[in-house]
Amino acid sequence: MTTTTDYGTWCNHGDSYNVSVEATILDAINGGDSEWQKRMETSGALDRIASDYRDAIDNALPEGVHLVGNDFIGPFYPDDYTWDGELDISEIIEGIDLFAIIQRHDVDNDSAPLAVGDKVSVSPDSLPEGWSSTGEVEDVTNETVVVLLDDGHRQEVPDSEVTRALRDA
Incomplete structure (x- = not known):
C-alpha cells in the first residue's frame, strides 16, 4: 500500500482567489446575465460542470495523484512517483479549458448534447x-x-x- 501525503489545496494550485473548484466555476460565470446564472444553477448545469472539471483535472494528473475535495493527495515517497522531475499541478490545471466545459453545459447552447439531469x-x-x-x-x-x-x-x-x-x- 502506498503512503500518501497532501500536496496542497485548490488555493495553492488551482485558484488562489477561491477555496474550491465550485467557487472557481461561479467566478467564471459571474459576468453572465443574472437570469442565465439562475438557469445554470437550477438546471443542474453547475453540478455537471464541476463534475466534468474535477474529472478532467484527475485525468490530467499523474497516476496516484488526485484532487480529493479541495486537496491534492499523492504518494509520499519518491519511489512511488509515476512522473519524472518536479510536479507542477498549477501547470496541469492551466492546461484544462474550463470555459469549454462551461460551454458544453451552457443552458443557452442548443447544440450542446443532452446530459443526465437536463x-x-x-x-x-x-x-x-x-x-x-x-x-x-x-x-x-x-x-x-x-x-x-x-x-x-x-x-x-x-x-x-x-x-x-x-x-x-
Missing part, C-alpha cells in the same frame, strides 16, 4: 396519452434518451423527439 420536453407523439411531456434526462445513448417524466413515468424515446425545456421554466 430538463427536457418530449414530443407527445412519443408518449402514451395522458402522460406528462416534461421531465429530466436519466440516461443518454447514441440514439435514445431515457426521461423520468414529471408524473413519475419513465420513457425511452429517440433523441430526435426530445428538446431542452423552455429556458424560463
Whole structure:
C-alpha cells in the first residue's frame, strides 16, 4: 500500500482567489446575465460542470495523484512517483479549458448534447396519452434518451423527439 501525503489545496494550485473548484466555476460565470446564472444553477448545469472539471483535472494528473475535495493527495515517497522531475499541478490545471466545459453545459447552447439531469420536453407523439411531456434526462445513448417524466413515468424515446425545456421554466 502506498503512503500518501497532501500536496496542497485548490488555493495553492488551482485558484488562489477561491477555496474550491465550485467557487472557481461561479467566478467564471459571474459576468453572465443574472437570469442565465439562475438557469445554470437550477438546471443542474453547475453540478455537471464541476463534475466534468474535477474529472478532467484527475485525468490530467499523474497516476496516484488526485484532487480529493479541495486537496491534492499523492504518494509520499519518491519511489512511488509515476512522473519524472518536479510536479507542477498549477501547470496541469492551466492546461484544462474550463470555459469549454462551461460551454458544453451552457443552458443557452442548443447544440450542446443532452446530459443526465437536463430538463427536457418530449414530443407527445412519443408518449402514451395522458402522460406528462416534461421531465429530466436519466440516461443518454447514441440514439435514445431515457426521461423520468414529471408524473413519475419513465420513457425511452429517440433523441430526435426530445428538446431542452423552455429556458424560463
